[in-house]
Amino acid sequence: MKTFEEKWTAWLDDQLSGRELSEFEASLPDKAAAQTERADAKKLGELAVEARVECAFTQERRIL
């Protein structure tokens, strides 16, 4: 049995499907707010990747 935290993480990473997905979304008290939070988390992930990619290139140049 997954905890709420585990289900939320799976939902955020698009890892829920079928019945598990519909049941989880139905259990959310405010789906609109949850969708906004999910979009924010994805945006944050993209920002982190962008920042790190640039950082990684800098480090790669130093190593080579």
Add this chain to the structure above:
Amino acid sequence: MQTEATLAQSDVSDVDLVKRCQAGETEAFDELVTRYRTRVFGMIYNMVHSEQDAWDLAQESFLKAWKSIGRFRGQSSFYTWIYRIVMNVTIDWLRKKQVKGGGAEFDDAIQLREIDPASKTVPKTEALPHQAMERDEIRARIEKAIGQLSPEHRAVILMKEIDEMQYHEIAEALGCSIGTVMSRLFYARKKLQSLLRDVYENV
């Protein structure tokens, strides 16, 4: 420029190199180090934000790997195996550093600046230098926020968001359950969202 020997070496699989390492061939281990040192260094650097410490920890990780390669049974890829060693070494180091309360979390070179709220009013065509500065500021804010996470939470965020690893791969690398990985991701993301709300809402 690559020599014929290094070209030939690069065609050898990790599995073969590991077998040769287990037979005591140090040149085979050198090749594995060459293959993975950039990724290993990058991962550690993202965790500790200090070039010198990252080099030291990478060296320590490879040394541990060499000492224990005889016990590597090939149940996972070599990279997953070395990743686990790297994470253990780095998280241990961060924990000890936290206990000692020593030092700043970042190199002095990484300076935090306030985001200039007026930057959005600059015409786009003339904003390139300013945009570059803004990007640096965002990066610094993200690095600072990630630095505020616990070592365990920092590790899962970097592995998931930057290395795009699957839950089971992270679990294997950290020696914990998939549920623990997902739970750590939940709390790490919540904390990052609270620390960086103003950043991502203004991008």
